[in-house]
Amino acid sequence: MTQTRSGTVEFLQGNEVCAEAAIYAGMRFYAGYPITPSTEIAERLALRLPQVGGTCIQMEDEIGSLCSVIGASLTGMKGMTATSGPGYSLMQEAVGYAIMAEVPLVIVDVQRGGPSTGLPTHASQGDVMQVRWGTHGDHAIVCLSASTHQDLFETMIRAFNVSETFRTPVIVLIDEIVGHMREPVRIPDAGEYELTERLLTNVPRDVDYHPYLPREDGRLPMSHFGGEHRYNVTGLYHDMWGFPSDNPQVTNDLIHHLMNKLENRKRDLTFTKEWNTTDADIMLISYGASARSARHIMEDRRAVGMRMGLIELQTLWPFPGELIRERCRGASYVVVVEMNMGQIVHEVKAAVERPERVFLANRVDGEMITPADIKHLVRVIQGKGI
Amino acid sequence: MPHIWCPGCGHGIVLNSLLRAVEKLQLERNDIVMISGIGCSARIQGYVDFHTMHTLHGRALAFATGIKMAWPLLKVIVPMGDGDALAIGGNHFIHAARRNIDVTAIIMNNSIYGMTGGQHSPLTQCGDHATTAPYGTVDSPFDVVQLASAAGASFIARTTTYHARDMTRLLAAAIEHKGFSVVEVLSQCPTYYGRKNDAGDAVAMMERFRDETVKVTADGAVPGDRSGRMDGAHEPVPVGLFRREERPEYCEAYRTRVMEPALEQAQSAARDVSP
Amino acid sequence: MSVERRLDVNRHWCKGCRICVAFCPRNVLALDREGKVVVMRPDDCIWCGDCEIRCPDLAITIVKEAAS
Structure with missing residues (x-):
């Protein structure tokens, strides 16, 4: 049966590397919709996730896929979806929601030629600006990439770590060639890479908890949605309790927080070779x-x-x-x-x-x-x- | 503070009944998640002390699917309006019903888009007026009960704001039901639907819910011989419980038919390679 | 010790939609000059609760108190 063992060298497709690395990083909820050239990620995870106690669901479209990942992530699970350009276009509304509601998750975009249905089985890197500006309104975004499978494994782990640290969606942008190419990749040992887990609040039950009050370092200690602190999550501008607000001060503070938590930490987020x-x-x-x-x-x-x-x-x-x-x-x-x-x-x-x-x-x-x-x-x- | 809905809005009665249903079931507030979309109906989530989420137009059921799959012990309630459930969110609605995931969908049907100022919806009757149907609506509406039935929902009910006691009972039964449950509530919008269609005030609209509905029998059948009616006379709207059946629930099925066998296989494979 | 009941109206929440007035089987309720609901004939109330469950503003409650 298909399983990977740490420490061994496997001969994998880039898409399969994304799946295996995500599991290594602790991802336990995947929702997606089939689309070339990313589909092997969903296929691999449909097989592999339940083996590690995770959940994989094929949704009715890419919109539903990302929305359900947001839902799952709020309950404390590391979540992910994967798609290609046209599907990523459909996800833009929910990308904005994840940014605004500060929900950690990872999206893999395996690029094809565009615009529109374009060249589904060919190489292109045309989604770079869609990743930057696809969703409406001012926002900061994190996008990582890789050219080899060993790097891709590490990049996927990085993506989850960054997303958990800053409670933000992270896009892993690869292309048809990296996604479909096979090359050897060494599966790292458990513990070889440090994994960032979600920062949880230590506010005790029945004490006023502020889910959207950032610490000085920009991080938000979270309470699992469905857990002991009841709060509101919204895509509207919101106060520190998560309730909608159009107060100019609240609005101004929130947009600056959302931008600064990433733009001011460019150095920590820059990876090059x-x-x-x-x-x-x-x-x-x-x-x-x-x-x-x-x-x-x-x-x-x-x-x-x-x-x-x-x-x-x-x-x-x-x-x-x-x-x-x-x-x-x-x-x-x-x-x-x-x-x-x-x-x-x-x-x-x-x-x-x-x-x-x-x-x-x-x-x-x-x-x-x-x-x-x-x-x-x-x-x-x-x-x-x- | 008074809530944001207009005077006489039926959505407040739905909130009223829903709170009574939750109280009747003696549910822990920490075990309930309410996920709404966008519109007048979606604002109901701001007035309850549960875990609440105000999402995107039409997508509430998709968010709910993720939450329920990730944490199946939670009670998930999704209030929706006409557009949320059947226009922009129609696809999520039929697929949630098909999966039979344990979520309670409350469709607050006021035949209009209220939040944006009175446009016709997929539940506006043919011929009714709206700001985007100044000559009367050409489109035919969905029948929510038939749609939910064809899509595979395992609990289906329809009620009105006039029938508030029935609504409380049906909402409680829907929340208790293990599977996808749909409760359509005919709700009045005196501000937009009422004014555009000379339907009178909230009281007049509720009187029509009283006079122009017929209760289904215990087995979900509509009483009276309705065959052969070709005169186009106004048919009363059937209300009550149309379906309540046991069918494998999605999260449960995933656990028993996918996760447990996969875990088992993985463990035995690990035993085979260990020295 | 008996239980005393009364209708409690939250005037701040009431928006004067008249639903409670129209559907009261005993004509207990009315709107005042400000358009807010008032309990006009409390002695006629049969405590059916129709006003309470149909109030869209959750402004009417039947309050039960122990009588002294």
């Missing part, structure tokens, strides 16, 4: 499957003496602009490698000192961007022709 960034004349910036090709060409060009470096972003949001500015200071050119018409490239341009030196190496035909594609662009930038 760097190769040869200290002396790089040409700096590549990439994420997800694109970063695999970027790393390949970087190593290839280094071998012929070109000073090329690579920053792989494992945090896309909040965008680590200061780190990018710092690292790119000495580079003559910055090349952003992504499979879309240019999304992260605009953030990089906004971050660096010389935005005119930032170029986009992209591919949008549903095929994976290759090392050769990047090499050709670099030759053009250098005036060498293709």
Whole structure:
């Protein structure tokens, strides 16, 4: 039967890694709706979650999926859903609810080509901005990514840890290639990674409990919904008891709290991998499957003496602009490698000192961007022709 | 502080009956979760001292499904309006009924969207007027009892705000029922539905609930021979208990048919590999 | 020791919808000049509770007290 054992090396699909890592992180409630190319996550969890005493439900749509995860998470369970672009579009209303009601949960978006039904079985990274601004209104959001299965395992654990720490939805943004590719992954031993559990209130029963009064560090000690403290949860602006309020002071404080708890902790939320960034004349910036090709060409060009470096972003949001500015200071050119018409490239341009030196190496035909594609662009930038 | 509903609004009577039903069942407040959507009906959740959640329009049953699955011992009550239950939330409604998850759905049917100012709903009768139906509604309404029945709800009742004692009894029975229970309550909206349709004040509307309804018999049948009526005469609306049946409840079924066998398999597999 | 009953009206909550007045079988209740419900003929009350259960504002309660 399908089971994974800690310490062993398994040959898994990226989607299966998401499922196994989520279980490792303590996730015990999954709700989802089938959608290519993410479906294997639901299939794996339908089999695996009940084996560890967890619950997996196939809902009637993506809207219901995320709503039921929010419900389950409030009762104290770590919850998750997974989808692809069209399904993630349907979830946007509930994403806003989770942000406003400060409900921890994880959403895996395995990107396909868009817009609309687009290219369900092909590679794309077109959801980066949907993740940032998909739900209406001002908000901060956390989005993590990975390009290898071992990193993906760690990223999933990180996603749950961040979501539990800050009581916020965290989006793990991967793509069709990472989701469907198989490669070896070592299942970590129990205890190898620190797992963040929910911060619970120590206010005793029958004493006035303020579910929405943040501590100085921005964290909210929680009482399990259905437990001994009765309170209200709403998507409206609310006071410290969770009851609706349109008081200007309450409103102002809440929106600042929701933004600041993440934007002011960018440093704790920034995860990157760097190769040869200290002396790089040409700096590549990439994420997800694109970063695999970027790393390949970087190593290839280094071998012929070109000073090329690579920053792989494992945090896309909040965008680590200061780190990018710092690292790119000495580079003559910055090349952003992504499979879309240019999304992260605009953030990089906004971050660096010389935005005119930032170029986009992209591919949008549903095929994976290759090392050769990047090499050709670099030759053009250098005036060498293709 | 007086509540937010208009004078004569039937939703207050539903709140009144619901509190009596909970008192009658002697439930612990900590064991009850009330999850509402958006609209006038959804505000009922602000006036009860349970665990309360004010969610998104139409999605209350989806939130409720997650809470119930994660913590099956909780009593989950979901008050909904016309739109919550049958327009934007129609899909969640039929699927919750199909699963037979142990949630009590209260559909406060006032034939109108009140919170947004009087637009027609999927429960507005054909020909009735609303701000978005100035020439009369063209759409035909759902019959909640038939819809719930076809979708598989295992407890189905309809009552009105006039029949407040029946409502209390039916709500108590619905909350006690193990499975998806639906109680449709015909509720008056004198402010919008009443004014738009010359239906009079709250009293006149409740008198119509009294005079234009017929109680179903104990087995859920509608009394009188209603066949062959082709004259289009106004049919009385059947009220009472239409269905109460035992059917496997979803959380229970998941535990016994999925989780327990899976745990068992996992444990025996672990024994096989241990030295 | 006998039990004494009376109708308690929360004037602050009452919105004057007239439901209790209309459905009282003994004409015990009426609206006053401010449009709030008052107990006009308390001696006629048969304690059926119809006003209490149908009040949308939960403004009427039958209060039972031990008589001295």
